[in-house]
Amino acid sequence: MxxxxxxxxxxxxxxxxxxxxxxxxxxxxxxxxxxxxxxxxxxxxxxxxxxxxxxxxxxxxxxxxxxxxxxxxxxxxxxxxxxxxxxxxxxxxxxxxxxxxxxxxxxxxxxxxxxxxxxxxxxxxxxxxxxxxxxxxxxxxxxxxxxxxxxxxxxxxxxxxxxxxxxxxxxxxxxxxxxxxxxxxxxxxLDPLGVGSLHHVLRAELGAALPRPLLVRIAGEAGGNPLLAIELARAVLRMPHPPAPGADLPAAPSLRGLVVDRLATLPPQTRDAIRLAALSGVPTLAGLARAGVPPSAFDAAEEAGLVTVGGDVVGFAHPVYAAAVRAEIPPGVRRRLHRLLADTTENPDERARHLARCVTGPDPAAAAEIAAAADRQRARGAPETAAGLYDCAARLVPPPVGEHARWRLAAVQCRFDGGDFPATKSAADQAARELTGAARAEALLLRAVVAWSSDEPPGAAERAAEAALAAAPAGSTLAGRIHAHLSLFRDAPDPARHHGEAAIELLAGSRNDRDMQAAALLLLFLNEVRGGLPARTELLDRALELEGPAPSWLAGIVPAVWWRAIDEHDRARERLHTLLDRATMRGDEPSQHELRTHLGEVELLAGRWPAAAAHIAAARELGEQNGSDQVGVKWLDGLLLVHRGQLAEATRIAESGLRRAAETDDEWCRRIHEQLAGFAALIDGRLPAAARHYGDLAATIDQMGLVEPLAQRFEPDWLEACVGAGDLTTAGAVLDRLAARHRRLPRPWTTLGLARSRVLLAGALGRDPSDALAELVAARAAVPADVLPFDRARCLLVAGVAYRRLRSRREARDALAAAAVEFDALGAVALAARARLEAGRTGGRPPAPRQLTATEREVARLAAAGRTNRVIADTLFISPKTVEANLARVYRKLGVGSRAELGAAMARGADVEA
CATH class of the missing domain: 3.40.50 (Rossmann fold)
Structure with missing residues (x-):
């Protein structure tokens, strides 16, 4: 055109x-x-x-x-x-x-x-x-x-x-x-063309101008479609006489119909030639000549404007022409032509493609050729094409033949490699129904991997893997690989540990399963620690030596999880960046999404919050692009928001996550969001709510048999919430729990958390906290400044309050001022404000009559935000009577008589600076 x-x-x-x-x-x-x-x-x-x-x-x-x-x-x-x-x-x-x-x-x-x-x-x-x-x-x-x-x-x-x-x-x-x-x-x-534009199109294409009345009729019949108008005009020009004004134009139910009509006017040799060309992958004169088609056979089709011949290549003037030619070939004729092309092509992949379309009954020789082509397509990065060829090869041999099972499983794996999880699930289910023995176990294992990799309900992967294990030959390496997967799929540490042990025993000595052996060692190490056993780091070392330069997707993240858990942030960061670089070079976006999330958590703990925010944003974007599950990313984002003092949004994220956990019965989702909800409530001063969330979290963990939840360090915050809520009995039990975790696995966070908790509980019980304060000072000195800076600043805050209650004002002011500086450096707005509030209560030069003290300013801010006296008291660690006294002074100084007027005054910023 x-x-x-x-x-x-x-x-x-x-x-x-x-x-x-x-x-x-x-x-x-x-x-x-x-x-x-x-x-x-x-x-x-x-x-x-x-x-x-x-x-x-x-x-x-x-x-x-x-x-x-x-x-x-x-x-x-x-x-x-x-x-x-x-x-x-x-x-x-x-x-x-x-x-x-x-x-x-x-x-x-x-x-x-x-x-x-x-x-x-x-x-x-x-x-x-x-x-x-x-x-x-x-x-x-x-x-x-x-x-x-x-x-x-x-x-x-x-x-x-x-x-x-x-x-x-x-x-x-x-x-x-x-x-x-x-x-x-x-x-x-592109809208339909008008009559004037179609006039120019037809004249350029056909070399002749049509009478205006006929042109108008063709334009109306074609609906302004230029290609359809060209085909109609050609059909009119083939008529012995132009149609009379009242006569019908050639029937044109569709563009394809017109093309088929034009094909019918061509010589039989030309029709066969262009049929073969339409069925060929890349039609050439040389290739078609081997099928018995002389170059002259295309002359009539070229004159009719259906094909173009340039050099050795035969091309159709428009894609719809090729589609129309293929559509009009009867099934029997199509199979005969595919057989002819299969027998004459020199390209083995092209031959296999044609064989797949012409062989209908059992044919082991054809199946072998088709499967070999599938192997090549798979190696070239075309898993969808390979899957179709493998399925075809499997259909051409009966199920008892060993190759049938191999090809059927290869088709399932190719669909998984292509990222089509629904198709993989369907193909794996079909293969599991069709196959028996070890082949059925392989199909069920693939089904389990699909369930784990997609958004299937919790437990789906585990159930499929258990069925695979039941079908696998006892004592086989296949059973070992299934055990290794189950060690990942099982969240409870004891069953996961037993699967890991079984995997290591069954895979020992198998040179083809080194990556799976490394994964099993890593998962055994992890689950022994989670189950409360001593950390056998020799398992970790053996796994790292065994895995070589390419970590297994099954457990390659475990070393980073471990190093993050023991606050070796540099090692965790290095491992994650190594994995991220590999995933980036390979374009592996699901792995990038997971690794960015883990990096965000490492940087949050390390106090590098801008870096954490960048990783969280990158993970969120990758998840949105790929459709990956965003639960972990949203939770981590909420955690960062709490650290920065943006508590309302963090609370919404926690509540949404808990609703999802209830709907899906997802224990992991419940655990992380109970922790987030508790932390947000703690920093917001809602101490009874925080204690309740932490209690629910602990109950869930205990019910699972999870003795050491590596990623969840919540006991110091739980104790602080219990102390603030007045539940000192529970606070004492939490301290014992934290001490047990520290004895099992001493880490910087347990060192700091234990010291901080002892100071808080001693003060709440009315005991002299001097010894606990000395321990807290020693704990801070033992943890480097670049390790857990947020936890270190919180230790200063607790120490400052304890010193103030001991009337050691200079020590209190020094600790609280240092805490405020450290919180400011991190961007922890809410806790920086609390540190300054506490510092203001240590005494000093009295304020001018109309200026608000630090305590008055914080009480006024919370009251203006609608908080009750009880909530304000819990938030600022003062009594309700102290809140009432401070509010009375605020009202007098600002000249207001109600909380509504107070809110307006605070919004104007009238005389509220210290």
């Missing part, structure tokens, strides 16, 4: 403006409306404007060729590939830019390499603007689509994007390549 750009000036101008503004452009419309012509016109204009254009035009038949579209798009950047990191360089060099892969392709590395390559092109000062263009984006092969989606999500709007999509109703479908998530795309619908 060389003239179809007529009448599209406004669309082209809007597209150019949007691209210049950094917004992706999506051209939408039905088949034949002229999207490709407009697409090319925009690209021509972009090149004239100085853009570097990377483009590809995938077709329906190429959708099964892995990375075909990406190879076309990146071809002009091939000289930059050698400068990429090794995993990315290998991925592109082996798949995109050469004919044969020399090693299995890591598809995630291809996505990361695509991002790096486009980023390098952006950095070229000679070509500052880069445009990625995809014509007919829905026909992208899945590996190319995923790689481009991965890269563009990170590079838009710095990289401009232009895509076309065939749709019947604009905006009804999500934008391809995730463009509606990367930015706000400009979605441009």
């Amino acid at each position: 060389s003239g179809a750009v007529v009448g599209r000036d406004e669309v082209i101008d809007r597209a150019r403006r949007a691209l210049a503004e950094g917004r992706p452009v999506l051209l939408e419309g039905p088949a034949g409306i002229g999207k490709t012509v407009v697409h090319r016109a925009i690209l021509d204009a972009a090149r004239r404007d100085g853009w570097r254009v990377l483009d590809c035009a995938p077709t329906e038949i190429e959708a099964g060729l892995p990375f075909a579209a990406l190879a076309d798009l990146l071809a002009t950047l091939a000289d930059r590939v050698p400068r990429l990191p090794a995993p990315q360089r290998a991925a592109l060099a082996n798949v995109l830019l050469t004919d044969e892969a020399t090693q299995p392709v890591d598809e995630r590395s291809v996505g990361a390499a695509t991002q790096a390559l486009l980023g390098a092109a952006l950095a070229d000062p000679a070509e500052p603007r880069l445009l990625v263009a995809v014509d007919d984006a829905p026909w992208l092969d899945p590996p190319s689509e995923r790689a481009l989606r991965f890269a563009l999500r990170r590079l838009v709007p710095r990289v401009a994007v232009l895509a076309t999509a065939r749709v019947e109703q604009s905006g009804a479908e999500p934008a391809p390549l995730g463009l509606d998530r990367a930015a706000r795309p400009e979605r441009l619908t």
Whole structure:
């Protein structure tokens, strides 16, 4: 449709403006409306404007060729590939830019390499603007689509994007390549052309002008669709006489129908030729000649405008022509043609593709060829294509044959590798029903991994793995691998530990399962500690030696969890960054999401809160993009909010998490949000509520048999809440609990928490806290300043209050002033204010008559916020009578008579500075 750009000036101008503004452009419309012509016109204009254009035009038949579209798009950047990191360089060099892969392709590395390559092109000062263009984006092969989606999500709007999509109703479908998530795309619908524009289109395409009345009829019959109008005009021109004014035009129920009608006018040899071309992956004259098709067979089709022949390549003038040709082939004829192509092609993958479409009964030889092609497609990073071929191969041999089970399981694994969890679940369930013995156990283990990796209800992974273990041969390495997985899936430490021990015993000596042995050792180590046993660090050392440079996905995070638990933040950070670098180079976004969350927690404990916030934000963004579960990220965000004093939002997050835990019966979700709710209530001064949440958390942990909950360090806060709420009996029991944790596994946080708790409880019981204060000073001195700075500052706050109650005013002022400084350095607003409030109560020069003291100012602030006298007393650790006395002085000094007037005065800031 060389003239179809007529009448599209406004669309082209809007597209150019949007691209210049950094917004992706999506051209939408039905088949034949002229999207490709407009697409090319925009690209021509972009090149004239100085853009570097990377483009590809995938077709329906190429959708099964892995990375075909990406190879076309990146071809002009091939000289930059050698400068990429090794995993990315290998991925592109082996798949995109050469004919044969020399090693299995890591598809995630291809996505990361695509991002790096486009980023390098952006950095070229000679070509500052880069445009990625995809014509007919829905026909992208899945590996190319995923790689481009991965890269563009990170590079838009710095990289401009232009895509076309065939749709019947604009905006009804999500934008391809995730463009509606990367930015706000400009979605441009190509409307039907008017009679005047169609006149120019038909004259340019057919070389003749039609009479105006006939042109109007064709335009109305075609609905303004230029390709349909061209086909109608051709049908009219084939008539012996032009249709009379009242006569019907040639029947045109659809564009495809018109194409089929045109096919019927072609010689039989030409029809067979273009049928074979439509069924071929990449039709060439040489390949079709081996199938008995002479080049002259295409002459009539080329004259009719259906195909174009350029050099050795045969192409269809429009994708809808190829689709129409394939649609009209009867099933029996189609199988015969596929057999002919299979017997004459020189490409083994093309032969396998045709065999899969023509063999219907048991055929072990054909099945072997198809499975070999599936192996190659899998190595090249096309798991979806490989899965279909494996399924076909499995269908061509009866189930008792050993290869049947292997191919069926390979199809399940490929679907999992492609990230299609619903399809994997269905395929694994079908395989488990169909297979027996060890093969059934393998299918059930895959089913368990899918349940663990997706958002299935708690316990689904464990149940599937238990069924797999029951089906596995006793004493086999397969049973060992299942035990290793169960050691991860079981949250209770004792059962998890027993599975770990069984895995280590069964996998011992298996050279093919070193990664699983390392994982089992790590999980055994972790669960022994969680169960209250002494930490056997030799298990950790053996696992790290065994795993080599590539940690197992099953338990590679365990060393970092351990080092974080014992406050060795540098080691935990180093391990997590090593794993994150590997995941980033491979484009493994689910792992990046998990690792960013763990890094956020490490940096929060280490007092590097801006870094923690950055990791939390990155994890949140990755989760939103990938659909990963966000429970852990939201909880960690709430924890950071509490530390910073933003208590209302943190409380909302805690309440939402507890509701979800109740709905899903998710114990882990319940534990972390009980801790968050308790911490938010503690810092907010709601001490009875805090004590209740911590009590519920402890009950849950005890019920699980979790003696050492490594990630949850809550006893010092629980004790503080109990002391504030007046429950000294429970506070004493909590102190004993904390002391037991410290004896089992001394760590900086238990050292500081135990010392702080003893000072608090001694003061609450009316005992002399001098010895406890001395212990607190020694504990702070024993923990380096860069380890747990938040906990160290809280020790100063507790010490200052204790000194004040002992009437050691100088020591109290010094401790509280230092606490305020340390809280300020961290950004702990609420506790910094509390430290200053306590410092103000140690005495000093009296304030001017209308100025508020530090205590009065805090009482006034809380009263203006609507807090009751009881809550204010609990928050500030003073009695309700002291609150009443301070409020009376505040009212007198500010000249107000009610809390409503007090709120207005506080909002104005009238005379409230100390």
